[in-house]
Amino acid sequence: MKRSLIARIAVVATAALALAACGGGGSDPLQNGGSGGAASGDTVVIGSANFTESQIIANIYAQALEAKGVKVDLRPPIGSRETYYPAIQEGSIDLIPEYTGTLLQYINKNATETEPDAVYNALKGALPPNLTVLDKSAAEDKDAVVVTQETAAKYNAKSIEDLAANCGELVFGGPPEFQTRPDGIPGIQKTYNCTFKEYKALDAGGPLTVAALKNGDIQAADIFTTDASIVTNNFVVLADPKDNFAAQNVVPLITKAKATGATLDVLNQISAKLTTEGLTELNAEASSDAKPSLQTVAKNWLSKNGF
Template identity: 60%
Template sequence: MKRIATAVAAVMLLSACGGDPLAGSGNNEPAPTDTIVVGSANFPESRLLAEIYAEALSAKGVKVSKKLNIGNRELYYKGVQDGSIDLIPEYTGVLLKHINKDATEVGSDEVYAALKKALPQNLVVLDKSAAEDKDAVVVTKQIAAQYSLKSLDDLVPYCKDLAFGGPPEFQNRPDGLSGLKAKYNCEFKEFKSLDVGGPVTVAGLKDNTVQAANLFTTDYAIKANEFVVLEDPKNVFAAQNVLPLINEKKASQQVRDTLNAISRKIDTKTLLDLNQKLAGPDKPEPEKVAKEWLAGAGI
């Protein structure tokens, strides 16, 4: 519990220092017509991808500004809709579910096609990358051994006895707790509101405060702590390919070509490697890692 309290305090401090880029008067005004405002969610991989987009566009002479670390999809998507944010890295499956909670597509190409149809007229997604970062239910190696867990099917008999941890929005998303209940009849003993794939969730698993949790499959903490990702045979979590979501008015051919070139270069191994760098002992800034990757990728 002490580790969780310390991690919570750290997250609160970061939030207090960084603030909410969409909070306060004037921040929801439309982006300038000559500038692409790049946003990100509130977890490291999203911030890194946003920095990659921003740096690449800036190098091509496109004027950019940044509103990073905004928060969850329920918050930042409103900014994309109202035009105060122009561009943000997204994940196909969860974005589709956000727009259409009844979507049934699970495969990569099917999800991508359905997403393009579901978007409002002022928004478009560009080419999807091969990189996939899925939500997952994760347990420690010890819990996996104790209950003989390899998949979510194996977890079902024990859900009622276990505490689950994850970001607050996981409680209400159709591909969150409600999806686990609908597809696996899994209802946990309790839900503990932690963070978005960050130190609080990792600490909760390690302290056994929660016995299962929501993490992202490209999170370096999974490998570092020998956590076990439970297989999802009933596809609560659809394909989640990384791609840019952008205001159609700002998607010039130059912008499209630049962002599509990035998507062609990013695969899942790339994401894993980049997240490992972000989690390194020196804790480099996402902007630095982004610049180094772009130089190496020749973009």
């Protein structure tokens, strides 16, 4: 936090370019002719995280705004929240798809809210003065502890609580940041007294994590609940009866100065149409054998929903 603004923006721009070069964690980079640097006054600069769903939603935002005459600069995937949140704070991006619960806990590590409205209201109060969140959608995508059918049967586990006594026998895999986030490994340990044998840093529910779970390199994983790989591989999402994972409604996080006029209206209209089932369908379409571009997946959703 002691770096100068220029240095911090340079770090974010470098990270974005590096992620674009490697495909953003296995997904197509979402480029729209943009480059690094501060957002211009009449353009909405849109970022995304380094997983497919975030990139699709960012593309939905971009295409819908452009259709209403809003100037848009869609940047390549930036990375995890630990990278992109400082970028939007400092003004190098204006808008990014977010998830209410994890964003709240990132800003306030002592947050205890778990229900959708309580989380949303607490989040609005926790944001810095230059940022705001618009209407939250009904669409929700949570982190979840996911295991194979074999592991669930072996330990007779339907919930994280059922698995707790045997966590010491299991290797857990997920993105690097999950190891330290309040609702990640620390939260699972605190809430369920579950301490895993080892943590393997992989990707955000992407191909590395899915492959490691399938082949037994890990026995439990952090995978998003709308990820198409859960159904495809017949994985088991363990219930979270003690609400370690708070509500995770999709919401636009935006610079207040840009949350006006057509931008405000369009983003709220999108949030009104997004559903959890819809997110799952978007992820399934993106990972289908046809391998459509994420731009095409976004365009199809907008057409289907009357935009």
